[in-house]
Amino acid sequence: MHRSSTLAQLPIGSSALIHSMPTGRAGLTRLRELGLTPGVRVKVIRRAPLGEPLQICVRGSQIAMRNHEAAHILVTPAEA
Amino acid sequence: MSAPDSPLLAIVGNPNSGKTTLFNLLTGLRQKVANYPGVTVEKKIGECWSQHGKKLRLIDLPGAYSLNARSPDEAVLRDVLLGRRADTPRPDRVVLVLDAANLERNLYLASQILELGLPTVIALNMIDVAEARQWRIDVSALSTELGVPVIPMQATTGKGLLELKAAMSRADLPRPRWHSAPLPEDIRASVQATRARLLASGAIQEQASLLEPLYLLSDHDPLHAGIRDEQLAQIAQGRDALEKAHPGWEDQLVQDRYAAIEKLCARVLIRPECEPVTFSQKLDRWLLHPVLGGLFLLIFLVFLFYLIFKVAEGPMGWIEAAFASLGTWVTGLMPPGDLRDLLVDGAINGVSGVVVFLPQILILFFFIGLMEDTGYMARLAFIMDRLMSLVGLNGKAFLPFLSSYACAVPGVMAARTIDSPKDRLITILIAPLASCSARLPVYLLLLSALMPESVSLWVKAGIMVALYALGTFGAFVFAWILNKGIMRGASAPMILEMPAYRLPSLRSILLLVWQRARAFLVRAGTVIFGISILIWAASTYPKSDSPDASMRLEQSLAGRAGHLIEPIIAPLGFDWKIGIGLIGSFAAREVFVNTMAVVYAVEAGDEEDMTPLRDRLRQETRADGRPVYRPLVCISLLVFYVFAMQCVSTMAIVRRETGSSRWMWFQLACLSGTAYILSLLIYQTGSALGY
Numbered sequence: 002m003h004r005s006s007t008l009a010q011l012p013i014g015s016s017a018l019i020h021s022m023p024t025g026r027a028g029l030t031r032l033r034e035l036g037l038t039p040g041v042r043v044k045v046i047r048r049a050p051l052g053e054p055l056q057i058c059v060r061g062s063q064i065a066m067r068n069h070e071a072a073h074i075l076v077t078p079a080e081a
Numbered sequence: 082m083s084a085p086d087s088p089l090l091a092i093v094g095n096p097n098s099g100k101t102t103l104f105n106l107l108t109g110l111r112q113k114v115a116n117y118p119g120v121t122v123e124k125k126i127g128e129c130w131s132q133h134g135k136k137l138r139l140i141d142l143p144g145a146y147s148l149n150a151r152s153p154d155e156a157v158l159r160d161v162l163l164g165r166r167a168d169t170p171r172p173d174r175v176v177l178v179l180d181a182a183n184l185e186r187n188l189y190l191a192s193q194i195l196e197l198g199l200p201t202v203i204a205l206n207m208i209d210v211a212e213a214r215q216w217r218i219d220v221s222a223l224s225t226e227l228g229v230p231v232i233p234m235q236a237t238t239g240k241g242l243l244e245l246k247a248a249m250s251r252a253d254l255p256r257p258r259w260h261s262a263p264l265p266e267d268i269r270a271s272v273q274a275t276r277a278r279l280l281a282s283g284a285i286q287e288q289a290s291l292l293e294p295l296y297l298l299s300d301h302d303p304l305h306a307g308i309r310d311e312q313l314a315q316i317a318q319g320r321d322a323l324e325k326a327h328p329g330w331e332d333q334l335v336q337d338r339y340a341a342i343e344k345l346c347a348r349v350l351i352r353p354e355c356e357p358v359t360f361s362q363k364l365d366r367w368l369l370h371p372v373l374g375g376l377f378l379l380i381f382l383v384f385l386f387y388l389i390f391k392v393a394e395g396p397m398g399w400i401e402a403a404f405a406s407l408g409t410w411v412t413g414l415m416p417p418g419d420l421r422d423l424l425v426d427g428a429i430n431g432v433s434g435v436v437v438f439l440p441q442i443l444i445l446f447f448f449i450g451l452m453e454d455t456g457y458m459a460r461l462a463f464i465m466d467r468l469m470s471l472v473g474l475n476g477k478a479f480l481p482f483l484s485s486y487a488c489a490v491p492g493v494m495a496a497r498t499i500d501s502p503k504d505r506l507i508t509i510l511i512a513p514l515a516s517c518s519a520r521l522p523v524y525l526l527l528l529s530a531l532m533p534e535s536v537s538l539w540v541k542a543g544i545m546v547a548l549y550a551l552g553t554f555g556a557f558v559f560a561w562i563l564n565k566g567i568m569r570g571a572s573a574p575m576i577l578e579m580p581a582y583r584l585p586s587l588r589s590i591l592l593l594v595w596q597r598a599r600a601f602l603v604r605a606g607t608v609i610f611g612i613s614i615l616i617w618a619a620s621t622y623p624k625s626d627s628p629d630a631s632m633r634l635e636q637s638l639a640g641r642a643g644h645l646i647e648p649i650i651a652p653l654g655f656d657w658k659i660g661i662g663l664i665g666s667f668a669a670r671e672v673f674v675n676t677m678a679v680v681y682a683v684e685a686g687d688e689e690d691m692t693p694l695r696d697r698l699r700q701e702t703r704a705d706g707r708p709v710y711r712p713l714v715c716i717s718l719l720v721f722y723v724f725a726m727q728c729v730s731t732m733a734i735v736r737r738e739t740g741s742s743r744w745m746w747f748q749l750a751c752l753s754g755t756a757y758i759l760s761l762l763i764y765q766t767g768s769a770l771g772y
């Protein structure tokens with residue numbers, strides 16, 4: 002049930018809950034400040050035509066990031 | 082200077098919340114744009130009047146996501162609000178602009194600012210967008226929770242403006258009541274200890290609160306906060322202490338703040354279970370489509386460049402004609418003599434050579450404004466990011482670099498849209514490698530000298546493309562090297578907000594175009610004016626009474642300088658006459674063509690028709706009877722032009738945009754050095770091989 006994967010692995014169109022991300026890295030702190038805190042629900046909207054970056058919806062805002070960051074963000078599947 | 086009865090209000094908010102629109106709405110043209118000293122962050126100030134005729138002074142602060150600054154922009158916001166900038170007084174009041182359609186995220190910065198305790202009014206902007214998404218915001222509950230007036234409004238139509246102005250000029254504008262979670266005890270104790278040390282060293286002044294030291298400690302690059310070296314060490318120690326006291330303290334604070342915001346939102350914001358699909362989402366399905374998205378982008382860029390190169394031609398012709406008739410008029414007005422020559426040949430000619438780029442600059446900035454205002458700019462960066470990441474840049478650097486193919490000057494100015502300082506600097510440094518339109522006449526002349534007419538047009542076009550490709554390739558190599566080696570600091574991660582599409586406001590776009598055009602013209606009017614006169618004087622004085630123009634040029638300072646540098650450029654295959662052309666190129670590269678015409682005393686005929694000059698170049702021989710413009714020399718010279726930094730206008734703008742002449746000299750040395758070395762390699766290997 003609690004099989005966790007990373008945000009970078011989520012299929013397009015799916016939703017998940019942020020489980021955890023490593024602390025103390027400036028880039029990830031900024032993502033937190035944009036609303037990606039543990040427990041929050043995110044939805045993967047699309048990838049850019051060349052495969053990166055990744056566009057997600059969090060707290061009603063649209064944010065794009067690269068795999069480099071997304072691969073560090075652990076998520077757990079959200080029901081529904 | 083500031084009348085005590087006109088309060089200073091700061092407009093603050095997230096990027097894209099509509100701050101600038103609101104500022105423009107309030108102040109109209111009564112605004113001044115300058116830079117904060119030492120950083121290239123735009124400082125906009127203006128004024129407006131309340132209904133009762135009371136004057137309000139306004140300052141539009143840069144957009145930011147957080148007071149934990151990650152860029153010079155954000156540091157300026159933090160420092161002004163904390164009263165840490167000597168050049169800007171601390172604002173008396175705050176107009177906090179919130180994007181209602183991104184309320185939760187916007188409340189993050191908002192809650193930080195409210196905690197600073199300045200009297201505040203909230204402009205709940207984009208209320209129309211929130212309504213379209215069927216969000217219900219309980220405005221009075223929000224106002225009660227935060228303790229400050231909240232005015233729902235729409236800055237694009239002016240809806241809610243009267244109420245906002247009334248609140249802004251209220252004498253009893255309340256101080257906010259909001260406090261998120263109290264600092265955890267271990268963090269508080271550690272910050273307190275550091276604060277004592279920072280107070281002692283004068284890094285901070287504020288006695289009462291922990292916020293100033295806290296925000297300084299969370300700035301990973303506090304260099305731009307006016308911090309001295311010994312204070313930097315204190316801050317680094319403070320960070321270490323905090324990290325020991327509470328590992329992950331920064332992330333803890335973010336989490337606590339969002340927990341408080343979630344509670345607040347639960348009381349004031351109702352989002353529908355299933356939001357209607359917005360227009361933006363529908364449009365993005367096409368514009369960001371894996372195949373069609375790229376295609377659309379390509380069409381758009383081709384269209385843009387068509388306008389820049391073709392449509393701008395007309396007005397560029399008019400400008401040249403206008404300057405030419407101004408020259409004729411002055412010639413007729415004044416008696417012949419040095420003063421007349423100075424005005425006509427030096428000043429008018431020189432300034433004309435730069436102002437002629439104005440139409441291209443206007444078109445370019447109009448489109449940049451349009452793309453920013455509609456939200457397409459973020460999509461462009463989104464699509465191009467992968468490509469730019471190959472050389473360590475991000476998607477936002479794409480357009481400024483592309484613009485540099487028209488002219489490096491607007492390209493460098495457009496780099497303002499890149500928020501990461503490192504990426505921005507790299508983009509500025511490589512911009513001159515994009516083959517700008519001023520190189521075109523030089524390429525054309527040399528190519529025609531290089532190859533007999535019999536060579537097919539395709540080959541010539543092929544070489545032309547190769548020259549452009551060489552410059553582009555060089556730019557990418559430079560970017561890569563700068564990124565890997567020379568630049569300090571790790572690159573910030575690429576994080577891009579994708580705003581909803583919006584109808585552009587013509588008014589703000591025109592304002593942007595006007596501000597950029599003015600900055601450009603002021604340059605042309607001062608620096609470039611001066612340099613043109615210098616270069617004219619160098620090629621005129623000292624005078625000799627030879628009737629022959631080319632003899633006169635040889636006797637002049639420029640001619641002597643050509644001789645002087647001949648030993649340096651001879652290994653590249655250039656003689657002193659080419660040296661004069663290189664020196665003249667500093668005014669603008671295409672000046673090379675005119676200079677060579679004077680050097681060889683060729684009647685400078687029609688610009689389009691280079692045949693006489695070309696033939697003359699082909700006849701030119703050295704002492705040993707071999708032609709000067711052998712193919713090898715032409716190629717060496719072409720490569721030199723691809724790489725060399727030879728444009729004073731660009732140098733002036735680089736200095737302005739990087740805030741120091743250091744980078745300007747660095748760029749000059751790197752690019753011209755590379756040009757020299759490459760030409761040297763080409764000529765020497767070529768000669769050794771017997772070409």
Ligand SMILES: Nc1nc2c(ncn2[C@@H]2O[C@H](COP(=O)(O)OP(=O)(O)OP(=O)(O)O)[C@@H](O)[C@H]2O)c(=O)[nH]1
Nearest residue numbers: 096097098099100101102144207235236237454583
């Ligand atoms: N629909 C709608 N659009 C708005 C409103 N206010 C501003 N806009 C649009 O939102 C976009 C962004 O506005 P700006 O004023 O440039 O935002 P900003 O906060 O200054 O952004 P930065 O310059 O990036 O800091 C523009 O296209 C505006 O026309 C509003 O109330 N409703």
